[in-house]
Amino acid sequence: MVLREKHAIMDEMGMKRALTRIAHEIIEKNKGVNNVAIIGIRRRGGPLAQRLALRIEEIEGIKIPVGILDITLYRDDLTTLAQQPQVHRTEVNFDINGKRLVLVDDVLYTGRTVRAALDALIDLGRPECIQLAVLIDRGHRELPIKADFIGKNVPTSRQENIEVYVKELDGKDGVVIQEIVDS
Numbered sequence: 001m002v003l004r005e006k007h008a009i010m011d012e013m014g015m016k017r018a019l020t021r022i023a024h025e026i027i028e029k030n031k032g033v034n035n036v037a038i039i040g041i042r043r044r045g046g047p048l049a050q051r052l053a054l055r056i057e058e059i060e061g062i063k064i065p066v067g068i069l070d071i072t073l074y075r076d077d078l079t080t081l082a083q084q085p086q087v088h089r090t091e092v093n094f095d096i097n098g099k100r101l102v103l104v105d106d107v108l109y110t111g112r113t114v115r116a117a118l119d120a121l122i123d124l125g126r127p128e129c130i131q132l133a134v135l136i137d138r139g140h141r142e143l144p145i146k147a148d149f150i151g152k153n154v155p156t157s158r159q160e161n162i163e164v165y166v167k168e169l170d171g172k173d174g175v176v177i178q179e180i181v182d183s
């Protein structure tokens with residue numbers, strides 16, 4: 001896929017502010033964070049989940065459990081993936097039964113990744129509820145999935161791609177919109 005960068009839609013400060021707002025919204029919606037845990041979807045949902053947990057700890061003074069979910073084996077395009085799927089470890093080292101879970105990802109597009117994540121979570125236990133936080137909602141849903149917490153709504157065409165950069169994996173923070181020149 002050949003991509004041409006069009007413009008930046010969020011810089012480092014914008015990302016920080018969006019995550020701080022989402023942290024406040026999570027606390028408000030759950031009336032505190034006593035029974036709340038955060039789970040990021042690999043890969044970029046992981047660092048975003050860690051940052052949200054840190055922000056919540058700064059605000060509420062409570063350390064909440066954080067996990068990372070690998071959904072590779074639950075994807076509905078597994079049989080059509082060009083390369084062999086790379087399976088990484090799911091790192092959820094706490095009991096999700098009865099927890100109020102916040103699932104975190106960088107981009108929400110068709111909703112298929114979140115669908116797969118829900119499948120993976122249900123295999124781990126029975127949380128009290130699952131909420132969804134995403135940094136970018138770019139529309140074009142193909143499944144009945146909706147985010148509870150959104151950093152930024154970005155209307156896109158299908159000829160575009162959203163790329164989220166996080167310091168932990170990419171050495172910088174930011175979000176850019178790219179044009180798919182050739183698929």
Ligand SMILES: O=P(O)(O)OC[C@H]1O[C@H](OP(=O)(O)OP(=O)(O)O)[C@H](O)[C@@H]1O
Nearest residue numbers: 042043105106107108109110111112113
């Ligand atoms: O709503 P969807 O249509 O499922 O799209 C959203 C997903 O797509 C991206 O992951 P991708 O599969 O591109 O892998 P990546 O995390 O390596 O970028 C992104 O990180 C989301 O997880």
Ligand SMILES: O=c1cc[nH]c(=O)[nH]1
Nearest residue numbers: 107109160161162163
């Ligand atoms: O634009 C998109 C669509 C899916 N996943 C991304 O990371 N970006």
